[in-house]
Ligand SMILES: Nc1ncnc2c1ncn2[C@@H]1O[C@H](COP(=O)(O)OP(=O)(O)OP(=O)(O)O)[C@@H](O)[C@H]1O
């Protein structure tokens with residue numbers, strides 16, 4: 001719950017947040033895993049009359065707005081503060097260092113939302129605990145799998161509650177009442193979310209398993225990838241996923257090394273809830289999803305990472321070969337095979353040219369977000 005602390009004393013601080021992979025096959029909107037690639041956001045309080053300022057160094061620099069009302073991190077922080085009836089302290093400079101590729105299925109937006117909520121919490125001494133931070137992130141992001149992994153780190157299962165508890169009343173400062181709409185005319189006021197909106201549970205995962213993520217050079221906005229999903233599902237498909245979800249979680253969290261069985265995990269990572277509806281948005285996906293330990297020893301299973309287009313291979317060995325195999329399959333396709341790709345913001349691929357992709361071998365990030373001072 002929220003227990004107010006002293007206001008921030010002007011000491012600079014840095015929020016570091018891991019990227020994440022979500023779904024892991026059958027766990028659509030349920031499973032997530034924090035991975036070893038982190039964004040950092042450093043807040044300093046310089047002598048200046050410029051109010052709130054933002055700088056950005058990292059992936060897709062030309063697509064990230066530096067206007068604090070439009071940048072996802074600062075906009076989230078402004079709204080979080082507003083829900084407490086407060087303004088962020090100024091002058092404040094927010095310096096973002098971000099290696100996480102945007103719009104590729106590695107939870108960049110979840111990472112940004114977590115950073116924004118934590119930024120407000122720290123700079124105003126709001127005293128939110130992990131659960132309350134989750135409530136805010138979930139209210140903004142909508143689904144829990146990426147944000148819970150970025151909050152807690154590690155392998156995380158989560159759900160969103162349909163009947164959460166009421167939010168505490170808002171107490172507005174005079175400064176907020178007088179200045180919010182003038183300072184931030186483009187940021188709609190934001191009500192505090194209900195309490196205990198979601199629940200997340202940290203699971204252990206075998207340290208032998210590494211996450212080979214193959215990242216194509218084109219973006220796929222999560223909003224578009226969610227818009228192609230059906231409203232209703234055949235009973236057989238729901239059962240198909242539930243069966244695999246239970247087995248997948250059991251095997252990945254087992255202490256018994258013989259449970260890391262590629263024959264079981266590859267089958268347990270199959271999905272009928274989101275991947276088949278999205279495969280036209282990720283050229284080459286059917287071929288990639290058919291890869292298996294039978295031809296690639298060390299490969300446990302393959303799925304789309306988050307909403308795509310990045311592909312996740314769980315593996316215990318042969319990581320470079322596995323990553324390169326996926327890179328090569330992407331290279332046989334071009335982005336114009338994905339209908340609607342040209343409507344996506346910031347799309348990078350060019351017509352009729354093989355999709356460029358690169359892979360990274362990532363470990364599970366044991367730590368979720370951290371805050372360091374000074
Ligand atoms: N560090 C950041 N600073 C500002 N905006 C960001 C940052 N990271 C992500 N965003 C915003 O989030 C958008 C990408 O979010 P989107 O949900 O589409 O994909 P994703 O989170 O990378 O993938 P997925 O949800 O499938 O894991 C970017 O286009 C940008 O608008």
Ligand SMILES: N[C@@H](CCO)C(=O)O
Pocket residue numbers: 022023028029030143145146222225226274306307
């Ligand atoms: N579960 C989400 C993850 C991406 O944000 C999806 O697949 O749409």
